[in-house]
Amino acid sequence: MSDQTRQSAGWQIEQSASEAYEQYLVPAIFASWTDRLIETGEIGEGDRVLDVACGTGIVARRATSRVGTTGSVVGLDINDGMLTVAEEVATEVRPQIEWRQGDATALPFSDEEFDVVCCQQALQFFDDPVAAIGEMHRVLAPDGRVALSVWRPLDYQPAYVVLADAVERYIGDEAGEMMRSPFPAWDGEDLRTLVQDGGFDEVSVTIEIGSVRYPSPSEFVRREVASSPLAESIAALDRSVRDELIHRVTDALHAYSDDEGVASPMESYVVTAGR
Template identity: 40%
Template structure:
């Protein structure tokens, strides 16, 4: 059963951050990887699938178009704000609030368990992966997507340096955080230690695409940093937006759009 959440019970900051995440980050970064995760997990019609750390639900929504009836999709996230947006966009999906380290599902409940760009933020990654394996049925696939190392991305190293210089350590670390699992060997070891067999880790060369520099930077300052607990003052945001026009100018293309390499690692394992 869904755990009911009312938008009225959420703070304005939570809802605004989740809306910015869905409207800015999802089309620019996350949407492109959802079909890759679905394909890697070999999801097919009729399966039961769990999306862990579902955010506003782009991966779960993509899964839902594949499993169809009588398959089912559940999405779990710790953030009430993210789940509020997810429910608005896809009310038929089973959205639940909870922690990856303690999944509210029985053993062997799902034919596939997927997680896109969430593992980096779990408080206990080994425990979370063991939980995913627990609820996965024998023969099922676990697929996890994380960002490649910061050094292998474009634009974000420059943005991190700008934040460090103008907004401080906490803001810079918030933008570094998504890239901390960008080591294929480390990622492979995490899945194997959780009990996954036949583990593979592949690099996929994604592309980030934002309408302009301002939109890209606001996506982080107003969408991502608040999710990570960092709230900047409007004066700081204005200063950063102005500075970014110079710092990130090398990544602009025709029409003022911003485009750059955003590689991700897709790890897969099987429960035997």
């Protein structure tokens, strides 16, 4: 995209999607879920922790404060851009986190290397989620445990129903599909079966309800899109079309608007299982 387009569009994509993810989505959404996941995984002093599909590393970073100097934390992701940001953000974190590039369905670790495996909001993106669970099971020590979270279906995420419909209408079907992809159709029993099929016997599934907040509907659109592969598509839209998209989102989110912007519920399954 030319500088002129950037300026005339008035819609900046000055940073990479991974940087935008860390700057916008981590504080607005993922950070508060991280604390719940770490609680669920009962991460403690001395634990060897693996964060599968770590993204920019929020779970791995917070896990370090629980494992102390005798434990260790490894973050693995398939995306180099995410790992680059993860490493930059965590330079001062101790114990030092080991960052590894790799695929969740073929973990580059030996059997029984970890006490806790975490996986926050990523299982739904794997080509073969059962194989990924099987790998988590394989790398866990005999008394180890897995803690993972997966968003409930789109119907339970009102702000994203609106956003996905709007990008589908103004950018295209693929864009709508992409915005819906974090929210699989799995219900709690589907998820339990999936984790059991991966090798875990005792599986606990809970529904957790949180929220997302943005300073305005237009910032909701801008920040979400900037953190996704759609950044260039929306910047390339004619300004009047983009304004229409934002008006549509603003209208549809009227019931979730207040003096501080927009706030909307988000619901997730949190799953834990012992090896």
